[in-house]
Amino acid sequence: MTIVLGTPGSDGLREAVDALREWQDDGAPMHLHPGDLGWFWRRGERATAAAVRTWRRDGRILAVGLLDGPALLRLAIAPDALGDEEAARRIVADATEPERGVLPAGRADVEAPAGALVHELFSEAGWGFDEPWTQLRxxxxxxxxxxxxxxxxxxxxxxxxxxxxxxxxxxxxxxxxxxxxxxxxxxxxxxxxxxxxxxxxxxxxxxxxxxxxxxxxxxxxxxxxxxxxxxxxxxxxxxxxxxxxxxxxxxxxxxxxxxxxxxxxxxxxxxxxxxxxxxxxxxxxxxx
Structure with a gap:
């Protein structure tokens, strides 16, 4: 099935939050957490729904993104889809091409899980790296x-x-x-x-x-x-x-x-x- 990009709306937020909960694991790379959506919720449910993106195949959510600012996309990817080439290429295309409505033209940033295939594809598309962050546990x-x-x-x-x-x-x-x-x-x-x-x-x-x-x-x-x-x-x-x-x-x-x-x-x-x-x-x- 084709990968489908969507905005879940208020009714679909619960499914996105549930997916983020399911994907949290001590053995997995640190990535977008349900708490990140929770903190964004200070702007209201409607604004949160408008800032969330989902990528699905055959109805199943493979990735969740949060537009945490006009030009910052923060991603979580299902653990079994971190190396999924079809999903990675669709995510990178959606993030790279402004006409797809995810990120604007010009300066932009994407936070993605360490080790995910999307990193290799962003490099191929000419994206570099921003300043380093320290994650602690x-x-x-x-x-x-x-x-x-x-x-x-x-x-x-x-x-x-x-x-x-x-x-x-x-x-x-x-x-x-x-x-x-x-x-x-x-x-x-x-x-x-x-x-x-x-x-x-x-x-x-x-x-x-x-x-x-x-x-x-x-x-x-x-x-x-x-x-x-x-x-x-x-x-x-x-x-x-x-x-x-x-x-x-x-x-x-x-x-x-x-x-x-x-x-x-x-x-x-x-x-x-x-x-x-x-x-x-x-x-x-x-x-x-």
Whole structure:
């Protein structure tokens, strides 16, 4: 059967999320996670549906893409389709040719699983590489140390505080309590938790959202941030430990996170919380 590109719409989002859950495996390359869709859901269900692409053969989803920005396509590919030539050629053609409506002409990036055939085909099409990212993993088979600070699970009554910490942690962020409420209505949030860490004076100093993909599968931290006024005091390590413990409680086999390799402070924070770096990865990049 021919590979078919589609936009699932709101009704098909559940199938895309379910496929992403099924494909998460500790032995597989790190790729698009249901939590990535969950974090995007802060923009609303309609926007999320419009940003998702699926590639199917004979009705079965072989790949899921998220347009995480106007010129960034983030991909997950079914483990048994990573070397599927027909699927790879269709994905690369759809990403490379602007008239197909996936990526615009000019500068563009594609995040794809390490080892997937699409990398070879992007090279043949003249795509290079973007800046390196470090992916890190923490095994959750053993208990996680206590974070040493007060941690609260965020509900509707803490959404405003969570949003304030997030804005103070990320330059240019416009995240609001309304965004948190929209995110919390999304399908992936049924297996997620947002956490706040507090200092000794009772001020919220760090935030994180963790996303389970189901028992026995890797979970994701997305995003984690420390308030700009409270950095350098160990709060990043504390909230990261709390995140790992929350995922373990949800049944996750491991905790995953990614950050630009140039962000050495973030890499050091995750490493201090027991995460182990994996080999660096790079998005595929096309200049304008």
């Amino acid at each position: 923490r095994d959750l088979t053993q208990p996680v140390p206590e974070p040493g600070v007060r941690i609260e699970v965020v509900g509707p009554e803490r959404a405003r505080a969570f949003a304030a910490v997030h804005r103070a942690a990320f330059d240019g962020s416009c995240f609001t309590a309304g965004h948190w409420h929209a995110m919390a209505t999304g399908l992936p949030y049924a297996e997620a938790r947002s956490l706040l860490a507090y200092d000794d004076l009772g001020a919220p100093v760090a935030s994180v959202t963790v996303w389970s993909a189901g028992p026995g599968r890797p979970g994701l931290l997305e995003p984690m941030g420390v308030h700009a006024d409270h950095r350098g005091r160990g709060h990043g390590r504390a909230i990261t430990l709390a995140a790992a413990a929350a995922l373990r409680h949800l049944g996750s086999s491991s905790a995953l996170v990614g950050t630009p390799s140039a962000n050495t402070a973030a890499v050091a924070t995750y490493t201090s919380a027991g995460f182990r770096p994996r080999p660096e990865v790079r998005d595929r990049h096309r200049d304008g």
